[in-house]
Amino acid sequence: MTDSATDTRNTSAAAGFSRRQALGLAAAGVAGSFLSCESAPAANAAQPRRSADRRFFRHRVGRDLELLVLDDGFVELPAANYALGVPAAQWQPLLQEAGLPVDVVRSQISPVLVRSRDRLVLLDTGFGALPTPDGRRTAGHLQASLRAAGYRPEDVDTIVISHASADHLGGLINSERELAFPEAQIVFAREEWDFWREERPTPNLDEGSRAFFLTFTRQIFPLIERRVLLVDRDVQLARGVNVAPLLGHTPGHIGLQVQSDGQRVILSCDALAHHVLSFRHPEWRFLADVEPEHTVAVRRAILQEASDRSDTLLHGYHFPFPGLGRVRSIPGGGFVFDPVRLQ
Template identity: 35%
Template sequence: MQRRHLLAAGLSAAAVSPLAWLAAPGAWAQAAAELGTPSLPTPGFRRMKVGEAEVIALNDGIARRPLGEEFVKNAPLAEVRELLARQGLPTGHIDIPFTAFLVLSGGRRILMDTGFGEHGGPSTGRLLGQLAAAGFQPGDIDTVLISHYHGDHIQGLRRKDGSLVYPRAQVLVPEPEHAFWMDEAAMNARPEAQRGGFQLARRVFSELPAGQLQRFTPGSELAPGLRSVAAFGHTPGHTLFELQSAGQTFVYVADLTNVPALFARNPDWAVSFDMDAEAARRVRRATLQRVVETQALVGGYHFPFPAFGRIAAQGEGYAFQPA
């Protein structure tokens, strides 16, 4: 697990592949049938107190995909499998959970990311059911925060007929993320097969009612006790959210690390979906070290359910310890 594997060729490849994948935005949710069906958590929601606030994890489902050479772009597959085996995890496939978070604070109901909605595979699209089980309806949500524009985070904003799932909610998005995916020149400069992510962003955001879509500068406060944190690299405007209440802290790290058993344990490895792998590596190391030092509670979109826990230093990397 040495940084000798951070080769320029590998990082360059990592920067290209997400756009090709996003040409078929639902593909990430499709489990490989021959690998079996992932076990979904029951119940699929979990409550945690953060000072005077409450945070609820809402599992949208799990996708299972084969583990191939392409998943970790800058490490040999044999090393990837070895690291998984040492943790007692399967080495032939990867299970990817999808978990959004609902923050209840100061009378506000703030949803962080939205899942696949009706647009994913058969083992996804569970978020609204978890929301109902936790005692809430879509109309109860007053704010939706978007960490970045990959399809598994934004498609849950709309139903297949185009109607809004959260009709009363203000939708807050990072300015640099919105600017990138809405850039016509950037989209047209890419091959047709790589334009799917840009087209998806337009379908989700371009026709939101006037005043409902609000762009913010990463680093700004979005609500009392809740601020955004720039974490660019996974995407051009990838943003985290930090809640502070009564001396306690919760950090939603979004896609800072996809599969913590791999990318927290070895923060220098690049998942194929990191669009700027070197920038993602730097921010991953800095953020993981900061949450270790502050002992903050963390929540990760792709962390194993309940997706809450702590980060601890381990060897040359870090370990996720579920709550």
């Protein structure tokens, strides 16, 4: 990714990864190796190590890669948003069983910095200076967490934006409307960028959710467009660091797969909305899913593959910090997330 490719009007990329292809691969499940960008032998992934400072969490992936999960804060949302149209009598017992409130979900916000031998790749940027939905300042702490971990914003050379929601792209801009990461190239899926810039219809979104997207894309897109690299399919950002198309939550939603020495982590962003409900019932829709049927297909594929492979950890952007854990299947077709525990 060179400087000559940063202008969105002049970028070239390979053929697109269509939603039809995503659904086909998802239906094939593990046989299609939905998220694999290269083959890897089965192996036990190394156990994550907690930091003394709770604002970040380090995890080594093989010899070549390190993940740094960063705490941006949290927002609180109605629990009913995570099982849209499902009677409360079905989902409330699952939250109770997990020891969670049944009325509100504390949604953690956890960008991830991936350090390879020659690159620093940041996946998503939290809220930044943008207001949270309820107006409280419970998020926007990425910069402080990054510095606590020993990095400066200038150190980050690549930022991947999974999708154009305020809690993922807000931290690209500081309170003075300047680039918060002045040296970084910003990677978007072309379909994601075009969808929100052109303000295409969103029949599956309520007007409040649509307005929340558009309010901030209208503000931020013009400020960052000269630094954006648009991609049309899975690409390698660094050795062992690959963009993974996870279409559905939004039309161009992407995540990352990181892999080294037979160890792998799937960074799923918003393909999985909740660490209990999205696992036990992958078919349940989250309020902000733009294309719910595609989201469900992709979600099932991620869960099936992660549960079938002993070399794989999963990260959820909105799971309780640090959001890393293993996936196991349970009778009846559901799944359970076994998180890494902070001591």
